[in-house]
Amino acid sequence: MSERAPAPGGLALVESLLNTVDFASGADALDTAECRARLGLTDDPERLEEARELRESLRATLLAHAGHPPHRAVTPLGDLLARVPLHVTVDPADGSAALAPADPEPLPARIAAAVAEALVAGTWTRLKACESPTCHWAYYDRSPAGRGRWCSMQVCGARAKMRRYRAKEPRQAGQPGQPEQSSRTKET
Template sequence: MSERSPAPGGLALVEALVNTLDIESDVDALDREDVRARFGIGADGLAGARALRESLRATLLAHAGHPPHRAVTPLGDLLAAAPLYLAVDERDGSAALRADDGPLLSRVAGAVAEALVAGTWTRLKACEADTCHWAYYDRSPAGRGRWCSMQVCGARAKMRRYREKVR
């Protein structure tokens, strides 16, 4: 789990959704009604939210250069079903893709679109550690971060490599 600050803009929603599952302890926060309510997920939308979460995780692993940890529905297939609309301000003609008050799928699609335009989408990654895969926003100058936390996952990986080298 990361001690990093949340991702910018709408990516904070994506990061929070992916991080509802703690792989190491096998605790799924979406099992809790208050967490589902925070994401606007009803009882009938739980399976879809979990599928979306794992599809996002696979994409974030790809952003970090890692293969998915299991087969999932491609994110593009899921987001293709998201209802979005373009809002145009009549006063100044500015336009924005809107999904703020829509279902979770639409809000995630809107966040991805916003991040694509801002150039931040590929900075949202999943931790390399097999027991973690926690989502984090890579703020490193080169954009080559590998772990959600250098103090936990990074330190474990480096210690593992050191021990293998010493053997």
């Protein structure tokens, strides 16, 4: 939906996984070989179902980052990521350390490492899901206050604001609940 810059670091992978489904049309890019290859997924139906479950748990978490309830019940993200072993790697050149997946093949392992990286960097809660129920697109909130609500102010934000404006508009005369305007003329 959005033309925003991708999320930084490993969060780009998380964002990419989340944005594989289009809620408006129902299209799921995980059904395409190209998308699966881009995400490093095999055609194994069990792995594909695991990726979908992970995607929706991530979406519920990102909706929470933006202050919104999940759109449906899902397995908690912490439960899914607890199944993934990570280990500490240390770069011998500069001594920097990072959490890395014990097995970098499965998508959940790479997602867990990306979340850990984002936690350390302080960027995890900036990855959010659009509040629009027909969108829920993932985006990285680059606003100064970190209070972004929509993937795009020009599309989802504008639609939400227009709906709110129209709900506040006074009703036209003659509609239920409004008094009729008088059409009497002044008598002389």
